[in-house]
Amino acid sequence: xxxxxxxxxxxxxxxxxxxxxxxxxxxxxxxxxxxxxxxxxxxxxxxxxxxxxxxxxxxxxxxxxxxxxxxxxxxxxxxxxxxxxxxxxxxxxxxxxxxxxxxxxxxxxxxxxxxxxxxxxxxxxxxxxxxxxxxxxxxxxxxxxxxxxxxxxxxxxxxxxxxxxxxxxxxxxxxxxxxxxxxxxxxxxxxxxxxxxxxxxxxxxxxxxxxxxxxxxxxxxxxxxxxxxxxxxxxxxxxxxxxxxxxxxxxxxxxxxxxxxxxxx
Amino acid sequence: xxxxxxxxxxxxxxxxxxxxxxxxxxxxxxxxxxxxxxxxxxxxxxxxxxxxxxxxxxxxxxxxxxxxxxxxxxxxxxxxxxxxxxxxxxxxxxxxxxxxxxxxxxxxxxxxxxxxxxxxxxxxxxxxxxxxxxxxxxxxxxxxxxxxxxxxxxxxxxxxxxxxxxxxxxxxxxxxxxxxxxxxxxxxxxxxxxxxxxxxxxxxxxxxxxxxxxxxxxxxxxxxx
Numbered sequence: 001x002x003x004x005x006x007x008x009x010x011x012x013x014x015x016x017x018x019x020x021x022x023x024x025x026x027x028x029x030x031x032x033x034x035x036x037x038x039x040x041x042x043x044x045x046x047x048x049x050x051x052x053x054x055x056x057x058x059x060x061x062x063x064x065x066x067x068x069x070x071x072x073x074x075x076x077x078x079x080x081x082x083x084x085x086x087x088x089x090x091x092x093x094x095x096x097x098x099x100x101x102x103x104x105x106x107x108x109x110x111x112x113x114x115x116x117x118x119x120x121x122x123x124x125x126x127x128x129x130x131x132x133x134x135x136x137x138x139x140x141x142x143x144x145x146x147x148x149x150x151x152x153x154x155x156x157x158x159x160x161x162x163x164x165x166x167x168x169x170x171x172x173x174x175x176x177x178x179x180x181x182x183x184x185x186x187x188x189x190x191x192x193x194x195x196x197x198x199x200x201x202x203x204x205x206x207x208x209x210x211x212x213x214x215x216x217x218x219x220x221x222x223x224x225x226x227x228x229x230x231x232x233x234x235x236x237x238x239x240x241x242x243x244x245x246x247x248x249x250x251x252x253x254x255x256x257x258x259x260x261x262x263x264x265x
Numbered sequence: 266x267x268x269x270x271x272x273x274x275x276x277x278x279x280x281x282x283x284x285x286x287x288x289x290x291x292x293x294x295x296x297x298x299x300x301x302x303x304x305x306x307x308x309x310x311x312x313x314x315x316x317x318x319x320x321x322x323x324x325x326x327x328x329x330x331x332x333x334x335x336x337x338x339x340x341x342x343x344x345x346x347x348x349x350x351x352x353x354x355x356x357x358x359x360x361x362x363x364x365x366x367x368x369x370x371x372x373x374x375x376x377x378x379x380x381x382x383x384x385x386x387x388x389x390x391x392x393x394x395x396x397x398x399x400x401x402x403x404x405x406x407x408x409x410x411x412x413x414x415x416x417x418x419x420x421x422x423x424x425x426x427x428x429x430x431x432x433x434x435x436x437x438x439x440x441x442x443x444x445x446x447x448x449x450x451x452x453x454x455x456x457x458x459x460x461x462x463x464x465x466x467x468x469x470x471x472x473x474x475x476x477x478x479x480x481x482x483x484x485x486x487x488x489x490x
Contacts, residue, residue, distance in 0.1 A: 221336060248338045250476025257339045263267040 004234065008253030010241045011229065012042050018081075019045040019212040020066065020101070020182055025078035025088075027061050027070060035061045037236045038078070043182075043229075048204060048213045050223035050244065053233035054264065059216050062233065063184050066214065067101035068094040082182075102175035106187040108167030110159035110174075115142075115151050118159045118170055119177045126178075137177050144210075145173035146203040165196020169203055176207075183207070185215040189222060201226045220260055224248045232256045270335040274344060277327050278404075281348050281355075284320045285400040288359045289393055291317070292459065295365035296389040299372075299452055300382050307369035310362075317359035324352045340473075347473035351403070354462040354469075358396070361455045361462075368455075372448040378435040381449050384428040388456040391421055392463065399466045403473070411470035414463065415481040421460035428453040 020043045027036035036058040043049055051059040065076045068087070071094060080088040087097050110118050119138045120128075128134060138155065142148040147169040151162070159170055168188060175183060185204075189197040204213060205226055217223050223230055224244055231241040232253070240247065240256040251257045258264045291310065298306040328349045331337065337345055395414050402410035432449045436442055468481045 220338065224338070249342060251339050260338045261267055261341050 004255050005237045005239070006253075007238065008240045008251075008256065010040065010238060011243070013044045017044045019043050020214075021081045022062075022066070023079040023081070025062065025065060025076065025080065027058070027065055028075045028077075029073075031075060035074070035236050036065070039233075039238045041231055041238060041241055043212055043214055045212050046208055046210070047228040048208055048215060048226055049229040049231065050227035051214065051216045051231050051233060052218075052220070052223055052259070054259065055218075056235075057233040058236040059231075059233040060186055061236075063186055063214060063216050066182075066184055067098050067103060068092070069103065099178045100180050101182040101184060102178065102180035103184045104168070104171050104175055104186070104188050107191050108164055108171050110162070110167050110170050112158070112160055114156045115159050115162070115170060116155040118174050121174070122178050141173040141177040142170075144176050144207060145169045146199065146206065147173055163196065165192045165199055168192060168196070168200055172200075172203065172207075176211075181212060183211050183213045185213060187216055187218060190218065197222070220248075220262075232259060234259070270331070270337060270341060273327075273331055273335070274341070277324065277331065277345075277348055280320075280324055280327070281352060282400060282404065284317070284324065284352070284355055285396065285403075287320070288317060288355050288362065289396045289400075291359055291362040292365075292389060292393055292396070295362040295369070296385060296452070296456070299365055299369040299448075300385060302369070302372070304370050307366040310366040311370065314363050317356055317363075321352050321356040321359075325349060328352070343473045343476060347403075347469040351466050351469040354465045358459050358462045361459050364455050365452050368448050368451050372445060378431060378442065378446065378449065381428050381431050381435065381446075381453075384424050384431070385449070385452060385456065388421055388424045388428075388453065388460075391417070391424070392456055392459045395421075395460070395463045396466075399463055399470065402467070402470050406470075406474045408471050408474040411467040411474075412481065415467035418460045418464045418482075421457055425453050425457040 021041065023040050025036060025039040026034060028034050035056075039058070039062055051063060053059045061070065061074070064070050065088075066080060070076050076088060078088065079086045082097075082101070085092070111121060113121065116138055119141050120134045123134060123137065139148060142151060147166060150166060159167065162170060168191075172183070172188075189200050192200060201222065204215075207213065215227065227244045229241065230244045230247040232239050232247065234255060240251060240253045242252070247256065248260060251260065255264075294306060294310060297303070298310070328345050331345055335341075395417055398410060398414045401407070402414060428449065432446050432453075436446050464481050468479055471481065472478050
């Protein structure tokens with residue numbers, strides 16, 4: 001087992017290229033069940049990183065720790081560096097943090113409101129009332145999420161009337177409205193059909209020029225299609241982290257190879 | 266899922282190896298027929314010239330089907346790609362053997378240059394040995410053996426240069442040999458090309474084993490693509 005958990009390679013980047021990084025990040029549930037062990041990963045600006053691994057490998061736990069979604073759920077020890085700050089410190093304003101590090105979940109979860117209200121909800125809650133400004137943000141966000149052309153004539157219709165794929169892109173648009181720098185995506189296409197998945201992937205590829213994205217996925221083809229870097233998690237440990245091309249053509253770790261080939265266990 | 270893939274891959278590997286062994290026999294038959302002026306054997310080879318291309322297409326179709334349906338990654342991916350690419354080189358070697366057979370049928374006149382025929386026999390022995398070894402290296406994932414085989418292409422090249430000089434000298438000594446000697450040029454050139462394709466095969470063994478794409482020439486000239 002020790003051999004299996006041996007780290008085979010973890011890529012690092014020049015400091016100036018970094019958007020986000022973790023150092024020795026560990027997560028314990030209920031104070032005693034450890035689900036993540038000393039994960040140290042660096043994420044490069046304007047790239048898509050895929051986090052892969054079997055269920056229970058710690059990848060979603062890791063992802064959710066990055067914008068403090070595990071607060072009050074688990075104990076997260078270690079450092080998360082963003083803009084020169086360790087954002088895992090207790091004195092950090094997590095609401096401000098989540099403006100900068102947005103999240104899109106596995107199942108589309110639009111608010112039961114209009115398409116427009118979904119986009120501007122957080123901004124209004126934050127005190128923004130200028131209609132022209134809000135309209136501009138609605139259009140910009142929907143365009144960035146490649147949804148504008150499909151919904152521009154029905155912005156005041158219920159978001160729940162959209163298809164699953166459209167709802168997921170709306171959730172991305174909603175996350176973009178508060179102008180984050182990082183988007184965390186937890187299996188964003190797992191509930192979508194192949195056509196919607198393809199549109200979502202195209203959207204993510206277009207967003208790469210402006211945002212840094214970290215995505216949990218169980219779909220190996222998706223990871224290889226759209227990510228620049230891939231991290232493989234196993235039993236709570238980061239085993240291998242490298243360019244996606246290297247991971248999928250010439251992985252260094254035997255267990256990484258077995259996992260991506262589907263001959264795991 | 267992976268078991269299905271491995272089962273299909275095993276069949277593909279077997280077919281690839283069988284094609285390799287068949288191509289190796291073709292080199293032997295073709296050069297023997299040439300040296301012995303055995304037009305009958307050469308003609309029988311030419312009559313079956315479709316066998317190797319047909320086999321090659323069949324292997325490539327199966328490899329492409331595996332790629333499309335099983336979407337292999339990592340070592341699995343490299344094995345399938347190596348078969349796809351190496352099959353093309355095997356097919357080219359088969360074509361070269363077939364060209365030697367055609368030259369045997371085409372050759373006119375009977376004057377011989379025994380020293381050149383000895384070199385042709387040597388080159389044939391060497392390329393056949395190299396081909397068998399590279400197929401062994403392929404099966405055993407033996408990168409070291411692949412590199413060693415590739416390095417021996419220098420011997421083939423050396424024999425080729427030596428043969429050309431002997432052919433030219435032979436024609437100068439007795440110009441009536443000129444027509445027949447042109448076939449010596451063709452055959453030695455074809456054997457030299459077979460050596461080059463074996464080097465390509467060695468590159469695919471290295472890629473399959475290590476994931477590194479390299480153009481192998483000889484040890485001092487090896488460069489990364």
